[in-house]
Amino acid sequence: MELQNPFSNIIFMLSFLILLVLFKIVQRWSFNNSTTKLPPGPWKLPLIGNIHQISGSSPPHHLFKKLAEKYGPLMHLKLGEVPYVVVSSPEMAKEIMKTHDITFCDRPNVLLPRVFTYNARDIAFSTYGELWRQLRKICVVELLSAKRVQSFSFIREEEVSDLVKSISANEGSIVNLSKSIFSMTYGIVARSAFGKKNRHQQLFKSTIEEALGLLGEICIADLYPSIKILQKGSRVKTRVERLQGEIDRIFARHQSMIIETITVKQARMKDLVDVLLKVQHENVHSQQPLTDENIKSVIQDLFIAGSETSSGIVLWAMSEMIKNPIVMEEAQVEVRRVFDKKGYVDETELQQLTYLKCVIKETFRLHPTVPLLVPRESRERCEINGYEIPAKTRVAVNVWAIGRDPKYWVEAESFKPERFVNSSIDFKGTDFELIPFGAGRRMCPGIAFALPNVELPLAKLLYHFDWKLPNGMSHQELDMTESFGLTVGKKHDVCLIPITRRP
Numbered sequence: 468m469e470l471q472n473p474f475s476n477i478i479f480m481l482s483f484l485i486l487l488v489l490f491k492i493v494q495r496w497s498f499n500n501s502t503t504k505l506p507p508g509p510w511k512l513p514l515i516g517n518i519h520q521i522s523g524s525s526p527p528h529h530l531f532k533k534l535a536e537k538y539g540p541l542m543h544l545k546l547g548e549v550p551y552v553v554v555s556s557p558e559m560a561k562e563i564m565k566t567h568d569i570t571f572c573d574r575p576n577v578l579l580p581r582v583f584t585y586n587a588r589d590i591a592f593s594t595y596g597e598l599w600r601q602l603r604k605i606c607v608v609e610l611l612s613a614k615r616v617q618s619f620s621f622i623r624e625e626e627v628s629d630l631v632k633s634i635s636a637n638e639g640s641i642v643n644l645s646k647s648i649f650s651m652t653y654g655i656v657a658r659s660a661f662g663k664k665n666r667h668q669q670l671f672k673s674t675i676e677e678a679l680g681l682l683g684e685i686c687i688a689d690l691y692p693s694i695k696i697l698q699k700g701s702r703v704k705t706r707v708e709r710l711q712g713e714i715d716r717i718f719a720r721h722q723s724m725i726i727e728t729i730t731v732k733q734a735r736m737k738d739l740v741d742v743l744l745k746v747q748h749e750n751v752h753s754q755q756p757l758t759d760e761n762i763k764s765v766i767q768d769l770f771i772a773g774s775e776t777s778s779g780i781v782l783w784a785m786s787e788m789i790k791n792p793i794v795m796e797e798a799q800v801e802v803r804r805v806f807d808k809k810g811y812v813d814e815t816e817l818q819q820l821t822y823l824k825c826v827i828k829e830t831f832r833l834h835p836t837v838p839l840l841v842p843r844e845s846r847e848r849c850e851i852n853g854y855e856i857p858a859k860t861r862v863a864v865n866v867w868a869i870g871r872d873p874k875y876w877v878e879a880e881s882f883k884p885e886r887f888v889n890s891s892i893d894f895k896g897t898d899f900e901l902i903p904f905g906a907g908r909r910m911c912p913g914i915a916f917a918l919p920n921v922e923l924p925l926a927k928l929l930y931h932f933d934w935k936l937p938n939g940m941s942h943q944e945l946d947m948t949e950s951f952g953l954t955v956g957k958k959h960d961v962c963l964i965p966i967t968r969r970p
């Protein structure tokens with residue numbers, strides 16, 4: 468009988484294990500190369516994926532644009548554990564937001580917005596489903612309809628006139644337009660939401676401002692969702708929770724005032740909170756009654772989505788006009804021609820300001836205030852251009868890059884409002900080369916509310932004043948650096964000297 472080498476069993480076992488591991492590697496490799504063909508993208512490092520390529524001093528939409536120039540308009544990235552697709556052409560944007568809109572109409576479950584919106588009980592961050600459908604319908608039909616927006620015109624006119632008065636009072640000296648424009652836009656949203664000015668509004672404003680800063684931060688917990696401890700231990704989360712507590716207290720005080728008013732006056736509709744309370748009252752027996760959390764988070768959405776976005780566009784438009792004095796002059800000539808007979812600017816004739824509308828479109832093209840749109844997430848596996856996009860992939864649409872692509876725009880980096888004269892391109896979500904409000908099911912429902920908040924202040928600023936840069940600065944020297952957060956504005960405040968031309 469032959470004696471067996473005691474190591475032969477071990478050698479056999481080891482060889483078997485090595486073969487098994489090799490087989491698994493080959494199997495995975497061939498699987499990746501046959502059925503799973505992800506869109507191209509830069510090399511990924513273990514654990515961090517592509518984080519190192521997008522962390523730097525430039526804002527993410529700039530870095531994504533550079534990478535897309537190398538890897539194409541449908542680019543795959545991995546940030547930590549999370550798969551991302553970055554879209555950088557009108558054709559690919561159309562695939563995502565039109566052809567496959569139903570697949571990409573979810574929002575990812577991200578930590579800070581979730582905490583701030585009572586576990587995504589709002590419109591902007593809620594997942595696609597019954598709650599979102601109900602809130603979106605209320606928003607479109609009740610809160611932001613053309614009729615409702617029209618009913619707030621007196622608020623806009625008062626707030627913008629107050630702005631003009633305060634600028635006139637400082638004629639000849641430096642005015643910080645950034646501060647004044649933000650506070651005016653905020654005033655319009657606040658009065659539309661809560662009715663008359665009240666003492667809680669200032670508190671609400673500073674809370675929302677702080678929240679906007681925090682919500683724009685990249686949260687490490689969102690890049691490693693499987694490591695639950697990161698979610699629990701996040702310091703930013705604790706700060707957002709504190710802010711949410713403050714907002715709760717403000718609403719509690721405000722709501723008791725509203726409920727009193729409703730019972731006393733038999734609910735004559737005035738402001739957006741009233742409208743939501745009325746819908747809540749009427750839907751009390753429906754399958755999905757509106758909760759107090761829904762009301763609070765919808766109002767927060769309107770503040771967050773409606774204040775910095777619109778004021779940002781006014782400031783970018785003013786800055787571009789300062790940099791391009793011929794454009795400024797043409798816009799002023801138009802506004803003064805239309806309103807000189809009346810002697811003041813109001814909303815009734817804004818439609819006639821066709822050149823100003825081109826200035827605004829051009830501003831949206833070069834400076835979309837939400838440059839990557841609000842992130843979306845795929846609900847199921849999907850194939851685009853022969854590439855596979857697995858379920859639960861986050862999608863960023865780089866509207867900023869699309870607006871500056873020389874393939875679609877002549878002299879893409881120059882501010883030329885004339886390009887829109889006699890052009891049918893609009894930002895209503897059907898021309899995918901210009902989509903600052905997004906497109907498809909998740910498109911911004913606030914356009915009708917936003918536009919007069921941009922057009923009226925611009926028209927009044929151009930009608931009443933000429934504008935000079937301070938300290939002998941030339942218009943080429945005006946700084947155009949971007950800030951980056953939830954929305955993209957100007958990093959440095961716009962400070963100008965007004966000279967009254969029409970008192």
Ligand code: HEM
Nearest residue numbers: 591769772773776777837841904905906909910911913917
């Ligand atoms: C210049 C002004 C504005 C810009 C550039 C803007 C842009 C956007 C963008 C890019 C989105 C995401 C769209 C997508 O995912 O495809 C969005 C969503 C949204 N916006 Fe606006 N917005 C503006 C003003 C407003 C205003 C004034 C309101 C309301 C008062 C508003 C309310 C909303 C809401 C509720 C959503 C979430 C929609 C959903 O997820 O279904 N926005 N906005």
